[in-house]
Amino acid sequence: MHWRNYFIPTTKETPKDATAASHILMLRAGLVRQQAAGVYTYLPLGYRALRKVEAIVREEMDRAGAIELHMPALTPWGLWVETGRSQTMGDTLLRIAGPEGDWRSSLVLGPTHEEVITEIARAYLKSYKQLPVNLYQIQHKFRGEARPKSGVLRTREFLMKDAYSFHEDKASLDKEYDNMYAAYCRIFTRCGLPYLAVEAESGAMGGDSSHEFMVLTDAGEDRVAISDKGNYAANLERAAAAPPAPAPDVPLATTKLVHTPNAGRIDEVCPVLGTQPRDMIKTLIFATQPPLAGSTSAAEGGRAMRVVALVRGDHELNEHKLHRAAGVVLELADPATIEEVTGAAVGFAGPQGLIDKVDKLVIDRDVAVMRNAATGANKTDYHVMGVNPGRDFPLSGDKVVVADIRCVTDGDPAPAGDGGRLLLRTAIEIGHVFKLGTKYSSAMEAWYLDAHGKTQPLIMGCYGIGLNRIMAAAVEAHHDDAGIIWPMSIAPFQVLVIALDPRDEQAMRVAGDVHDQLAAAGVEVLLDDRDERAGFKFKDADLIGIPLRVVVGKKSLAAGGVEVSDRRTPEVKQLLSPDAAVQHVTQRVREGEAPAERGGRSSR
RNA sequence: CGGAGUGUAGCUCAGCCUGGCUAGAGCGCUUGGUUCGGGACCAAGAGGUCGCAGGUUCAAAUCCUGUCACUCCGACCA
Known part of the structure; x- marks a missing residue:
């Protein structure tokens, strides 16, 4: 390919809206152009990279035995109603606008395809003899993201590989899950990504049944906890620290009421009490959500359930863990409810005596081992010191749960108890493997007949990869100034072959020959034949980042050949004859196409 | 959805507060010339309904109202 005849709109200046490195570089290198918030064109150079990613994903999915199909981007609204996600996904679903009853309003731009694939399974997968099967597609997804950001990292339209497997039992699902996990490792390794597989929140399924594949980068929007021993990694929703040491054997103080006017927040009250956040108990009041419109299970006869959660003052509550511990979906209660429960203004809640006023008391295990703590007095403008779990509020009983309900913090001991410390890092999620179970097959009545002729719901797994994110993550992970x-x-x-001076006939001829020979050898080669000054071309070459470079100019020809260099190590230049350069470069390309195993660390 | 901010040439921005000739600069683009191994220089050009609508005024890029778009922080994220 000759640059003159191609289309690579590079720019020297950085568009003001870009902050993430990958966003800046992808814009400057002429890979993408933003058309609207979260909506991008892939320009020729960017599209080539994206298609390379796609080819690798397709190859490895095929190799893993998955079967490609292609579902529509336009999906029937009725399927979303069947699973209830027409409600639960809310504004994420992009519906086609149309007058009431118009065919347009019965279509949704698919944000994911569980419903569609389950409809297909319901229609065709009737016998255990057809199982297991894993169907995948590479398709555009549409989501009503409230806030697109960081270039192509979070967009409203994106390319995703999504696979769905169907099984007759858990063992078969487990096997396919492991198969996909391994395929993902191969994919990300081949894409040259320094990735990490982390345990992820798996929602209703529980257990060890979800992993996210992450690339550590500041531009990401997920938080992961990694043990510095390298044997544990989990996303923040799920990460757990080692259990706390038993309570210290110290005398129990008597409780003491302290006047703390207008000091409702931890950071405000600590100086007044002369104590530290880690010696305080945070008391948070939660309530169950009002039932969704259309839901038939109006819980508790319409009355919201009230739950008190306790965490240490220097810890953050983890709502996913609280959800699991409490067994119900909760929201932070409104101020009126809090005042009604505690009898005090917001900011002065404490666990003492609350057990009779609420439906459940969930105590973080780190709180359970506290001694002589400080907390709210359930009296406006007052706190209490010398509060002790077990004495001043119960640690056991019908309504009491002691569990891990906090977010881990940087430096917490790792759960293995091997002396490792947890480090918190930001990351981009590039893939997710998930055991769905029968959530969708049950909701949509996708049954099959087992070997005993009995009707069973199909057991499902799903496996997603964000192709655009792989591309952006690769740029995040591999760039320089x-x-x-x-x-x-x-x-x-x-x-990239650079012919330095287009008026130099010999240089042009040699560069053209090198280009043609490489192309003939099946190498993807770009020839910079533009009538530009040398420095200009070098800057563009650095910017677009083609891994290997062959420079042909007066100097190199006078020295007997052409210069070969690697984008990673620009200072190392090798002078070779044109033929030797072609051979050398072809060899390097072949090596580079199949990188040795590297990068991926796993928590399993 | 809450908070903050920005819309002026393909890109980066000045001008707005304090209304006043024909709206500016740099980059990029076109033409001519010089230059030619790390984003050159000289000269001459092309390119703008100042996001959109309404209002105030003799006069609006500038003031007011509304609206749309985009960005950032937060909430949300099968």
């Missing part, structure tokens, strides 16, 4: 440094496997071109 001058530009992108593509891994060979997903580089838009593998080799």
Whole structure:
């Protein structure tokens, strides 16, 4: 490919709206152009890289035995009603606007395809003899993201590989889950990504049944906890620290009421009490959500259930863990409810005596081992010191649960209890494997007949990969001040030949020959034949980040050949004859296409 | 959805507070010339309904109202 005849709109200046490195570089290198918030064109160079990613994903999915199909981006509204996600997904579903009763309003731009695939399974998968089967597609997804951000990292339209497997039992699902997990490791390794598989929140399914694949980068929007021993990784929703040491054997103080006017927040009250956040108990009042419109199970006869959660003053409550411990979906109660429960203004709640006023008391295990703590007095403008679990509020009983309900913090001991410390890092999620179970098959009545002729719901797994995110994550992970440094496997071109001076006939001829020979050898080569000054071309070359570079100019020809260099190590230049350069470069490309195992660390 | 901010040439921005000739700069683009191994220089050009609508005024990029879009922080994220 000759640059002159191609389309690579690079820019020197950084668009003001870009903050993430990948966003800045992808715009500057002419890979993408934003058309609207969270909506991007993939320009030729960017599209080539995206298609490379797609090819790797397709190859490895096929190799893993998954079967490709193609579902529509337009999905029937009725299917979403069947699973209830027409309600629960809310504004994430992008519906086609149309007058009431118009065919348009019966269509949704698919944000994911569980419903559609389950409809297909319901229609065709009737016998255990057809199982297991894993169907996948590479398709555009549409989501009503409230806030697109960071370039192509979070968009309203994106390319996703989504696979769905169907099984007759848990063992078969487990096997396919492991198969997909391994395929994902191969995919991300081939894409040159320094990825990490972390345990993820698995919602209703529980257990060990969900992993997210992450790339650590500041541009990400997820938080993960990693043990510095390298043997544990989980996302923040799920991460657990080692259990606390038993309570210290110290004398129990008597409780003391302290006047703390206008000091309702932990950071305000600590100076007044002369204590530390870690010696305080945070008392949070929750209530069950009002039942969704259309739901038939109006819980508790319409009365909201009230739950008190206790965490240490220096800890953050983890709502996912609280949900699991309490067994119900909860929301922070409104101020009126809090005042009614505690009898005090917001900010002065304490656990003493609350047990009779609420339906459940959930105590973080770190709170259970506190001694002589400080907390709210359930009296406006007052706190209490010398509060002790077990004495001043119960640690056992029908309504009491002691559990891990907090977020881990940086430096917490790792759960293995091996002396490891947890480190908190930001990351981009690039893939997710998930055991769905029978959630969708039951809701949509996708049954099959087992070997005993008995009707059973299909057991499902689902496996997603964000292709655009792989591309952006690769740029995040591999760049320097001058530009992108593509891994060979997903580089838009593998080799860039630069003819330094277009008026130098010999240089042009040699560069053209090198280009033609490489192309003939099956190498993806771009020839910079533009009538530009040398420095200009070098800057563009650094920016677009083609892994290998061959420079042909007067100097190199006078020295007997052409210069070969690697984008990663620009200072190392090798002078070779044109033929030797072609051979050398071809060899390097072949090596680079199949990188040795590296990168991926796993928590399993 | 809450909070903050920004819309002026393809890109980055000045001008707005304190209304006043024909709306500016740099980059990019076109033409001519010089230059030619790390984003050159000179000269001449093309390119803008100042987001949109309404209002105030003799006069609006500038003031007021509304609206749309985009960005950032937060909430949300099968």
